Amino acid sequence: RTSVSDLEVIPTQETGTLWTIRYHLIDERSGLPNADETITVATTRPETILGDTAVAVHPDDDRYRALVGRRVRIPFVDRDVPIIADDVVDRGFGTGAVKITPAHDKDDHATGQRHGLPMISVLADDATINEVGGTYAGLDRYEARKRIVADLEGAGDLVGTKPHEMVIGRCQRSNDVIEPRLKTQWFIKVDPLAQSALQATRSGETEIMPARFEKVWENWLTNIHDWNVSRQLWWGHRIPAWYCPDGHVTVSSEVDGPARCETCGRGAAELRQDPDVFDTWYSSGLWPFSTLGWPDRTEDLRRYYPGTVMETGYDIIFFWVARMMFTGLQFMDAAPFRTVYLHGMVKDPYGQKMSKSKGNIVDPLEAIDRAGADAMRFSLLNGTSPGNDQKFSNERLEDGRNFANKLWNATRFVLGARPASIPADAPRREPDEASLGAGERWIRSRTAAAVDAVDKAMGEYQLAEATRALYDGIWSEFCDWGVELAKVRLADEALPAAVREATWWTLVESIDTFVRLLHPVMPFITEALWASLPHAADDPDLLIVAAWPQGSTPARDRATEASVEAVLDLVRRIRNARTEAGIETSAWIDAEIAAPGASNALVAELRPQLERLTRVKATILPADVARKDVPGALSVIAGGLEAYLQPREDPEVAARERDRLTRELGVVEGRLASSTARLADPAFSSKAPPHIVDGARRSHAELEAQAASLREKLAG
């Protein structure tokens, strides 16, 4: 039984009843209600008849124009009230005449104030009819409603009863129907606070993200009403107001209250503190500074106020964020944070809001039991966008779990692959650059790219973009290619120890970097893994306080990336050709590879890796051979590189190979056609930026070469 603020009232769509009721007009001569002369009003709350103090019609409504100024008799309480004209009345609704109960309805209250109507409360605090209700006194509000309807019917004044779709205000917490009452309560005059909060966002002192919520913010703050902060509850900050026996109010910031009534001077002994407490959101609004020792000017307060980022759900932007802004600007003269980052809601698997009453709550502890806390955290971030809702699903949870598992196994592999020449407790070292191969340089560069991508994404609060960069970087690049390339050198006993050591330190460096980057998202597994990695002398004991990776360290090496990518592309295409030709996965076959010009040395260097990844025994052709006709071979074209695979004797293979080449030529020719049309359009070459046009020309030339090569093979 407490008052609440407007925000805590949830308008609920419900089917109620609309009753139409006859009120009898007062005969001007006799002063008595006329049996025949009536006005019919519509109401959904017949029990409030007891508090009616007027009947209102629209001023331009011809049906009632003559009745304005007359009086009607309110039944049961025998009160005579005026018929007034007010343009809040909707002529089209009900009968066009509405009963006015200023003490029990927000609109009626406003109407009552405009017309100076008496405001008669008919309810007690426990929602029973009070003494004003005469024979209904003591009845619960709904019981009274039933009786009154029955009694109206008995009197012949109930005209109609019909179901009615309406909006009822219910309590956010208890779901009870909220009763508008006239009560003396403490309110906060909110307009000046709203103005300063608006000033903070308009000036850029505080930025709301995503930006679209700023409109919501603006709209709410510019139409805001005063805030009822009194709560008749047991728990909370007490209202700092004291009353003397004469009813004078003294507000004090002293813990023990004021020494005397500031109006009449009565001593503290006679003063009584207001029993009410503040709205819990009022207290929560103090959080940004009260947690830092305020009102004392502590070191923490100086250092940490204002904060940098407030991260919270968009559903409490008004409840909490706005109130923190109000109190922060009021008491600290500065907005409490520079950025407000609003996330979406986690809905149930069907997109419904989780609620206890619907019973569709997903218990995070169950998810954690099933997949781990890190997996859940990852799943809640990955594949979401700022401010948008997401559905919680077990599939997504499994993604996170599998990812954690992958990272765990990859780290386990790296630790187990340590060359014997490195002691188990060796401190972490940078790889020796002189001993790095193309694969290692590629890993280092791609890891640097991941650092840059994560930094950029985090800087823009694109958290899902950061997790995506980490997922791809760790799984699709480091594990799928980096580790696979490194395995060859790590396993090759013929190589100098320095080479194998450099390879291993490269893997360690990369894992170390990824684990640091992933730590904010998956703190537990990364902390555990990091503990098992070699550390440098200046590393702290725990990852949580370890340094964030420096962007582009080691530096990006785009030339290496491009040339190694070309080899990786060749690997993919060789695998594809093998599958399509129906060559058994495990069979080793021979291949010749044309790597013309500058690419020759790199392909030669990576030949062992290429062989392992494709299960071909490769011969690298001299650098001056760009293309070769190898009868009976499967031809694979990847950019400037070509490979010619020699399958075992199999008549079907040749036919499938022809099909494959024909299909490939079709695709290439299709692209070539659109590319030709594009380049032929003078508008494109004259209006598009030069780098786009150049790119289009380059890819066109490459497509032409591919098409020529394919045609040649099909002809041969």
Add this chain to the structure above:
RNA sequence: GGGCGAUUGGCUCAGUGGUUAGAGCACGCGGUUCACAUCCGCGGGGUCACUGGUUCGAAUCCAGUAUCGCCCACCA
């Protein structure tokens, strides 16, 4: 009544002007290669809700329409 968001492969979602729109799951085929079957390889699958406009070029920008969802609002 105002405002906001969503609409992209079977599912869940990324992608805000530039070649051929991506991922995970699901699906099909293959896999006892010394980290991982919670895995590896290959593949099929989308006229980006609709209509019109701007532009050399639109999933992306603009206008409108439809459907779904949310927020705000004093029709008894």
